[in-house]
Amino acid sequence: MQVTETLNEGLKRGYTITVPAADLEAKVNEKLVEAQPGIEMKGFRKGKVPMALLKKQFGQRLMGESMQEAVDGAMSSHFETSGDRPAMQPKVEMTNEDWKEGDDVVVSLSYEALPEVPEVDFSGVEIERLVVEPAEEDVTEALEGLAKNAQTFETKKGKAAKGDQVVFDFLGKVDGEAFEGGAAEDYPLVLGSNSFIPGFEDQLIGVKAGEEKTVEVTFPDEYQAEHLAGKAATFDCTVKEVKKPAEAKIDDELAKQFGSESLDALKGQIKERLAAEYAGAARQVVKRQLLDQLDSLVTFDLPPSLVDAEAQQIAHQLWHEENPDVQGHDHPKIEPTEEHRKLAERRVRLGLLLAELGQKENVQVTDAEMTQAIMTQARQYPGQEREFFQFIQQNQQAQQQLRAPLFEDKVIDLVLDRAKVTDRTVTKEELQAEVEKLEEM
Incomplete structure (x- = not known):
């Protein structure tokens, strides 16, 4: 088997794979010899069917299998030897379309390789984390809302x-x-x-x-x-x-309506919930700060196919947000703008950086974390939780969509542990203003 490089330009790679006819013939014969003892055919005892007859009966199908196995093996060996990781599914085409039995098989292989991501020193990354302590008036406001609902x-x-x-x-x-x-x-x-x-x-x-x-x-x-x-x-x-x-009363009876033993216990639960909400909002701000700094720290070539795909997705999503009445995809082709491409380049660059860091640090999303994520999502479909679980179990793409943000958050935490993070206490209004800035970006 022969592998010849035909293209090496930036991240683009091209190769010609030639599988000699003799190798294919040997592979087919090997499969026939292996299968012969278990084959029965009219007029012959089990395991005694002549090889020539077996080849006539099964040779064509086994030739196809052998071709596929040979090409797959050549590709696997190539990626293992070269260290290349394709950015997307490699394109494989048979170049001698007039192939007939006895000819060599010639296949073209092309792909874009994932780039080498440089090492990053995170010690110079400085992050300010906003901290909000729930005020008494916030708890009172929440209690008044509960009283109104009750x-x-x-x-x-x-x-x-x-x-x-x-x-x-x-x-x-x-x-x-x-x-x-x-x-x-x-x-x-x-x-x-x-x-x-x-x-x-x-x-x-x-x-x-x-x-x-x-x-x-x-x-x-x-x-x-x-x-x-x-x-x-x-x-x-x-x-x-x-x-x-009736006039809403904020007392122990109200607390019991919401499953708490007393008003003080309900206040404590509300305070914990508000603290979690504020921490979640502050996390968004921290994450944007971190990603902005990481984006300025690293530069490397990006696979054009990944950027194009991300730009298309961004343009398509934004178009639907601007045209909410259009539910399906029966609409004119949406061409990404330069702004879409810049955003796509940022996302791809940061995605590759975080993926590389996570791989080097052996970051794993556990089964328990996946189960918790699935349960959280399932709550959005009351009465259909069982069907949702089954859908996720049977859909690899859906599983990946749930796993990806979990993986990213774990890598973000890893980077934050190595960066300089300082806390600053602010009001909820100041925090909200920072969150609104994120939406404007």
């Missing part, structure tokens, strides 16, 4: 107003006949919540406890129950109670 009502006298809760029985009819699902007893409805058919709640404004009222509405044309869509209906309503929103 809205309760108390009985009132007089007429129901918007925002009040009406407890009532109702019976719905279409063409004078009651319909399935159109009745309920002691139903609590907050007027203005828009949880009923349009126009229904407005007609209950002004009712009093003990009052009976017939509400007339028309089901929307796109109503989910097709047999009711677009039809006029009446609802015979009997009002049992009118309630007004």
Whole structure:
């Protein structure tokens, strides 16, 4: 087998691989000899089928297998010897398309090699980490939000107003006949919540406890129950109670509604949650600072194919953000701009740098970390967690999309351990301003 270099320009590589016909023939014969003892054929005992007959029957398929194995072996040997790592899937093409049995096989191999990433001294990297301590007013604000969400009502006298809760029985009819699902007893409805058919709640404004009222509405044309869509209906309503929103009380009872033993315990949980949120936001700022400095510390050639692919992805993503109404990919071709390419070059450069450092330091994402990441993602699909787990297990690309940010964060932590990091206490407003700057970049 012969491998001849045809291109060596920057990171671009090209080779011609020649597999002699004699080598292929020997490989086919070897496969036939290996398989012969287990082959049965009409007119011959098991293991006694003549080699010539076996070759006629199976030779063509084995020749194809031998070709593939020979080329794969040559490529593997080449990458092991040269030390090259292809940036993307190598392009392999058979050059003698008129090949016939007895001819050498000639294949062209081309790819872009990953560059040599230089060593980086991280001791000169200086990072300022913003620290925010949750203030009492922040905890109070969060408690007030919880109290508002845990809205309760108390009985009132007089007429129901918007925002009040009406407890009532109702019976719905279409063409004078009651319909399935159109009745309920002691139903609590907050007027203005828009949880009923349009126009229904407005007609209950002004009712009093003990009052009976017939509400007339028309089901929307796109109503989910097709047999009711677009039809006029009446609802015979009997009002049992009118309630007004009760003043929110921040006390131990509120805490118990949210699973805490006491108000003090709930405050502690809120403080921990706020601290975690602030730390997460500060992490974003630290990460941008670090990546900006790393980007200025290293320079090396970038594989054009990786930059092109990243620029295309950036342009495509930004186009969809600017055109949210377009859900699919049936749109004109999107050409990356120079700005997209500059951002792509930065991402590729930093991605290769972090990947190289992670590989040298043997950074690993553990099974436990992957499981936690999958569980976190699965919570975004309530009721479909099992299906999500199965999807991830069966999809290598999805697994990589989850593993990549975990790997990157572990490498970032590795660099931060070697850099000079100083803490500065700021207000949450100052931290928010820094986070907003990141979004503008």
